[in-house]
Amino acid sequence: MRLLFLGDVMGRAGRDAIAGNLPRLRDEWKLDFVVVNGENASNGMGLTGEHARGILNAGADVVTLGDHAFDQKDMLSFIESEPRVIRPLNFAKQAPGRGAGLFSDRRGRKVLVTQVLGQVFMKRPFDDPFSAMDEVLRRHPLGGQAQAILVDVHCEATSEKMAMGHFCDGRASMVVGTHTHVPTGDAQVLPGGTGFLSDAGMCGDYDSVIGMDKAEPMRRFITGMAKGRFQPALGEATLSGLYIETDDRTGKATCVKMVRQGGRLEQSGPEAR
Known part of the structure; x- marks a missing residue:
């Protein structure tokens, strides 16, 4: 199975890059299943x-x-009617929507998608991500009902993302980090067969400060004073993420490749076939 994960979509630039490039990539790379983190797609804060x-x-x-x-705010109701939008497993227990879902690819093979929030350096304490993930993976063993499993680890600390990767090794097809908007260079297949990348990076304009127009963040760093709101940068976006291929029998990764398409960071991705 050919799976593509794209990192945090950042504002209008990121949305335009998705709309302009994802249909082509699905065709050229013969993708079976695509997951996109969209939590910053609406003006850099949340998703409508x-x-x-x-x-x-x-x-x-x-x-x-x-x-x-x-x-x-409209996501509170939208997520209840759209099962293809997944919120974190360990968010508030009263939160609407689901933290995991079992979906079919275009050939009918089942793919489990789930997400957890980290605890280290995050603004508020979320429930333990490891026990939440363990419960889901125990219910859906890789290679059983789920022929592929994709885990989005949304957190600040690289160490926590790496720990989650090893915690899920052999039990998930892909574990990929999101949240920092900065792509890492450690794409690998872990010893147990899980494709891993500490952070997918963002789908946004990299001539920015993590996707925001440079002026206001730099003013605050230099002077310690705010003058206006953060606004997403509007230059050409780079699509950033991770591509993996899996063995249909075991669900484990057979290869991983970082994806950098368009914009300032374009450099890699699977060859068209």
Whole structure:
């Protein structure tokens, strides 16, 4: 199975890059299943129902969220009617929506998609991500009902993402980090057969400060004073993420490749076949 994960979509630039490139990539790379983290797609903070539909219509099979899951208030109701949008497993127990879902690829093979929030350096304490993930993976053993399993680890600390990767090794096809908007260079297949990348990076304009127009963040760093709101940068976006191929029998990764398409960071991705 050929799986693509794309990192945090950042504002209009990221949405335009998804709409303009994902249909082509699905065709050129013969992708079976695509997951996109969309939690910053709406003005850099959260995701509206309208923008979620745009990402899904562009070719995403599932959209994951994060700590900004419900910054856009209409997501509180939209997520109840759209099972292809996944919020974190360990968010507030009263939160609407689901933290995991079992979906079919275009050939009918089952793919489990789930997401957890980390605890280290996050603004508020979320429930233990490891016990939450363990419960889901115990219910859905890799290679059983789920022929592939994709885990989005949305957290600040690289160490916590790596720990989750090893915790899931052999039990998931892919574990990929999101949240920092900065892509890492450690794509690998872990010893147990799980494809891993500490952070997918963002789908946004990299001539920025983590996707925001440079002026206001730099002013605050230099002077310690705010003058205005953060606004997403509007230059050409780079699609950043991770591509893996899996063995259909075991669900384990057979190869991984970092994806950098367009914009300032374009450099890699699977060859067209």
